[in-house]
Amino acid sequence: MLVRQLAKTYRLGRVDVDVLRGVDLSVKAGEFVAIIGASGSGKSTLLHLMGLLDRPTEGSVSFRGQDIHRLSARRRNHLRNRAFGFVFQFYHLLPELRIVDNVLLPAMVSSSTLGWFSHRRRLRAAAVESLTLLGLGHRLGHRPAELSGGERQRVAIARALVNSPEVLLADEPTGNLDATSGSAILDVLATLNKERGQTVVMVTHDPKVAAYAHRTVELRDGRLRAATG
Amino acid sequence: MYKLFLTLRYLLHRRITIVPILAVMLCVAMDLIVASVMGGFLDEVRSAARGLFGDVIVSDESLSGFGYYDTWTDADGKTHDGLIQYIRRQKEVAQATPVIETFGMIRLPEQKGFSKPVNVLGIVPDQYAQVTDYQKSLYYQNSPNWTGLPSFDQVPDPVTGKPVPLQPPGATTAAPKGLVLGVRVLWPKRDEKGGFPREELRPGTEPVQLTVAPIRASGMADTQGAVTRNFYLVDTSHTRIQQIDQMACYVPFRDLQEYLEMGASARPDKDGFLSPARATRVLVKTAPGYTTDQCRDAVARAVKEWKRDRLTRLFGAPDAARQKMQYYEPFTWQPPDYVVRAGDTIHLRFPGQADLNQDLAVADDGSIRPLKLDAAIRVAGLPLAQVRAMLAMRYEPVAHGGGFASVVLNPNFGVQAKVWEEANEKYFSAIENQRFIALLMVGVVSLTAIALVWVIFVMIVVEKTKDIGIVKSVGGSAGGVMAIFLIWAGLIGLIGTVLGGALGSLFVAHIMGIEQWLSHLLHTELWDPSAYLFETIPARFRWNEMLTIGGGAVLAAMLGALLPAFRAGRMSPVDALRWE
Ligand SMILES: Nc1ncnc2c1ncn2[C@@H]1O[C@H](COP(=O)(O)OP(=O)(O)OP(=O)(O)O)[C@@H](O)[C@H]1O
Numbered sequence: 001m002l003v004r005q006l007a008k009t010y011r012l013g014r015v016d017v018d019v020l021r022g023v024d025l026s027v028k029a030g031e032f033v034a035i036i037g038a039s040g041s042g043k044s045t046l047l048h049l050m051g052l053l054d055r056p057t058e059g060s061v062s063f064r065g066q067d068i069h070r071l072s073a074r075r076r077n078h079l080r081n082r083a084f085g086f087v088f089q090f091y092h093l094l095p096e097l098r099i100v101d102n103v104l105l106p107a108m109v110s111s112s113t114l115g116w117f118s119h120r121r122r123l124r125a126a127a128v129e130s131l132t133l134l135g136l137g138h139r140l141g142h143r144p145a146e147l148s149g150g151e152r153q154r155v156a157i158a159r160a161l162v163n164s165p166e167v168l169l170a171d172e173p174t175g176n177l178d179a180t181s182g183s184a185i186l187d188v189l190a191t192l193n194k195e196r197g198q199t200v201v202m203v204t205h206d207p208k209v210a211a212y213a214h215r216t217v218e219l220r221d222g223r224l225r226a227a228t229g
Numbered sequence: 230m231y232k233l234f235l236t237l238r239y240l241l242h243r244r245i246t247i248v249p250i251l252a253v254m255l256c257v258a259m260d261l262i263v264a265s266v267m268g269g270f271l272d273e274v275r276s277a278a279r280g281l282f283g284d285v286i287v288s289d290e291s292l293s294g295f296g297y298y299d300t301w302t303d304a305d306g307k308t309h310d311g312l313i314q315y316i317r318r319q320k321e322v323a324q325a326t327p328v329i330e331t332f333g334m335i336r337l338p339e340q341k342g343f344s345k346p347v348n349v350l351g352i353v354p355d356q357y358a359q360v361t362d363y364q365k366s367l368y369y370q371n372s373p374n375w376t377g378l379p380s381f382d383q384v385p386d387p388v389t390g391k392p393v394p395l396q397p398p399g400a401t402t403a404a405p406k407g408l409v410l411g412v413r414v415l416w417p418k419r420d421e422k423g424g425f426p427r428e429e430l431r432p433g434t435e436p437v438q439l440t441v442a443p444i445r446a447s448g449m450a451d452t453q454g455a456v457t458r459n460f461y462l463v464d465t466s467h468t469r470i471q472q473i474d475q476m477a478c479y480v481p482f483r484d485l486q487e488y489l490e491m492g493a494s495a496r497p498d499k500d501g502f503l504s505p506a507r508a509t510r511v512l513v514k515t516a517p518g519y520t521t522d523q524c525r526d527a528v529a530r531a532v533k534e535w536k537r538d539r540l541t542r543l544f545g546a547p548d549a550a551r552q553k554m555q556y557y558e559p560f561t562w563q564p565p566d567y568v569v570r571a572g573d574t575i576h577l578r579f580p581g582q583a584d585l586n587q588d589l590a591v592a593d594d595g596s597i598r599p600l601k602l603d604a605a606i607r608v609a610g611l612p613l614a615q616v617r618a619m620l621a622m623r624y625e626p627v628a629h630g631g632g633f634a635s636v637v638l639n640p641n642f643g644v645q646a647k648v649w650e651e652a653n654e655k656y657f658s659a660i661e662n663q664r665f666i667a668l669l670m671v672g673v674v675s676l677t678a679i680a681l682v683w684v685i686f687v688m689i690v691v692e693k694t695k696d697i698g699i700v701k702s703v704g705g706s707a708g709g710v711m712a713i714f715l716i717w718a719g720l721i722g723l724i725g726t727v728l729g730g731a732l733g734s735l736f737v738a739h740i741m742g743i744e745q746w747l748s749h750l751l752h753t754e755l756w757d758p759s760a761y762l763f764e765t766i767p768a769r770f771r772w773n774e775m776l777t778i779g780g781g782a783v784l785a786a787m788l789g790a791l792l793p794a795f796r797a798g799r800m801s802p803v804d805a806l807r808w809e
């Protein structure tokens with residue numbers, strides 16, 4: 001994955017806020033990269049641009065040699081669904097859906113009604129397995145509101161992984177958690193990276209958290225540089 | 230796949246969905262009730278009208294009537310078939326009967342004490358009863374003891390109820406005449422028991438004075454020639470159609486024809502012309518096994534044949550007699566200055582050369598194509614006299630001696646056969662329009678349901694913004710997100726339709742019970758039969774109407790949700806996720 005000269009400018013009334021001013025970053029398959037930076041430095045913005053959730057003002061994000069922001073809406077939806085798995089700081093689960101259905105959501109999005117009914121068992125079994133691995137095997141039928149923050153974040157990770165994405169994009173996955181549940185989540189990410197070779201790009205403001213990654217880059221003044229210290 | 234799944238989850242877990250469902254339900258129920266009542270009303274009018282007029286009506290739509298409807302005798306004393314005979318020869322026809330319709334005044338017996346305008350129908354009662362539901366509307370002459378068909382000169386025996394000759398007490402005439410009145414002519418309102426005291430009336434004892442004025446062949450009413458005659462009331466008629474029950478007056482056909490001077494002249498006038506007897510209508514009953522349309526077509530064939538024969542006779546008549554005859558003919562004979570139009574028919578008759586006779590229809594391009602002549606001739610826009618001259622020139626080589634006669638018939642005039650519906654088209658289309666307007670109004674009210682769905686969906690989309698962001702972040706497309714809300718709205722429409730359909734059809738099924746209960750509760754009569762055509766509220770349920778209304782409701786609900794759903798589909802994922 002190659003980020004080149006990426007810029008994002010927000011327009012607030014008459015003032016232009018340049019959040020990103022030419023970010024370059026390259027992420028290799030199987031890498032675990034951490035992006036650190038002060039609050040408001042534009043970390044989330046960068047991650048959103050990499051995961052196709054937002055459009056850049058300038059620059060490009062290449063994935064498998066293609067400039068993904070120039071693809072058709074259809075192709076972009078497909079990449080969001082298959083190539084990228086997103087874990088948000090605030091979990092973002094659907095409150096009306098049971099845990100297991102939340103995890104299955106990306107799989108549902110990508111299947112036709114017919115396809116869904118023919119693969120339902122297999123997909124469900126996979127979802128149950130990954131939830132069990134994350135220690136939530138006994139809570140499948142619960143709704144997100146009945147879970148703790150750490151549990152919800154694990155559900156969000158299971159959801160991000162259900163379609164076996166090439167890149168996992170995690171935005172402050174531990175931001176709202178205490179130290180214990182936070183490190184549990186980070187262990188999960190590290191294990192995934194080590195055992196399955198899962199590419200992970202993680203955003204955090206906490207250097208201790210960033211230590212789990214192979215490589216840390218820092219976002220400052222709208223540009224990336226190798227982390228100091 | 231996720232669209233339906235999410236929609237179902239939302240539908241089950243969001244309470245707010247109940248509000249538009251209730252709104253759709255009420256609108257559907259209201260639409261259904263209005264459609265059912267108006268439709269029931271129309272159906273009742275139709276079936277009542279059919280029972281009153283017979284299946285097929287032949288008339289020239291004038292009050293002066295038309296001649297040669299029945300057998301007639303020419304100046305040489307020879308008898309010829311009239312229209313009724315032509316019609317009865319058709320296998321599709323069970324019975325045909327002449328009717329004269331006019332307006333008149335009656336004076337009721339002194340104790341009732343007032344004069345009233347009535348719609349006078351001259352009928353041949355036994356035939357009329359075979360063609361219409363006349364007998365069913367009668368009281369005495371429809372009782373089980375009454376053997377046979379209705380009659381004007383018979384009354385029930387006070388003991389046995391069997392028909393005996395009409396003999397009013399103190400009547401001086403040798404042959405007293407009977408008459409039948411609509412119930413509401415005698416009793417405009419129902420009594421406390423909700424009925425009419427029909428049994429109180431002793432048939433054949435109450436004298437009634439009827440006054441009618443002749444309508445001349447030219448179509449003018451002749452008040453100088455008005456006649457007043459005494460009748461005895463032999464029965465009352467109750468059709469349950471308000472307008473008819475308060476206006477109907479049935480009298481013997483021959484008598485009315487005589488009063489209106491519509492009978493045949495006894496001897497020829499100085500031009501040798503015998504004016505024929507006239508009727509205003511011939512009513513026809515379909516034979517079993519045939520449809521009314523088949524019967525109408527058969528009657529139309531008979532009418533055409535009869536007109537053609539009449540036409541042939543007309544050309545043989547001397548000019549002076551022909552001038553008079555045209556008043557009585559089943560078609561309109563145009564004068565020489567008549568301007569020929571497309572759609573007219575020019576009839577050519579060659580005395581002594583029948584093989585040349587032909588009927589030329591003026592085509593849409595205004596031309597005719599005469600037989601035995603080479604080219605088409607343009608005639609539309611030319612006066613009849615000029616067309617005649619053109620034809621005379623062309624026919625000279627083939628027609629030897631005597632010349633020829635021509636006449637233009639306008640096909641839109643004259644005697645025509647119509648099914649009962651067409652004959653009362655104006656009336657039915659008025660009711661149809663009323664129904665349409667009522668449905669339209671209800672439809673406009675239903676627009677508020679669309680507005681409600683719209684408002685609720687604006688709220689729902691705002692409330693679900695974060696969910697929209699989530700679905701989009703995992704690859705949901707704009708169309709997919711839009712579909713979630715549209716399916717949701719569609720299901721709201723569907724559930725509302727099912728509930729509203731159930732509510733509405735229950736209401737329709739028990740409409741009279743509900744009316745009575747409400748009337749009782751409010752101490753007033755809600756359904757005043759005198760204000761409407763019928764005595765009960767007509768209502769019936771139709772699946773096709775239900776499906777149309779339901780389809781409309783589903784579409785309307787989706788329409789209401791369209792804009793919010795479109796907005797939801799177009800949201801960018803980050804903006805949606807960021808939304809607080
Ligand atoms: N939609 C938007 N409109 C205007 N400004 C925005 C928008 N999104 C983000 N910003 C601004 O861009 C800047 C970067 O935001 P971003 O969320 O990327 O920061 P961050 O590094 O993730 O911060 P934090 O660590 O607090 O999550 C902030 O100043 C924010 O106010």
Ligand SMILES: [Mg+2]
Pocket residue numbers: 043044045171172
């Ligand atoms: Mg952030």
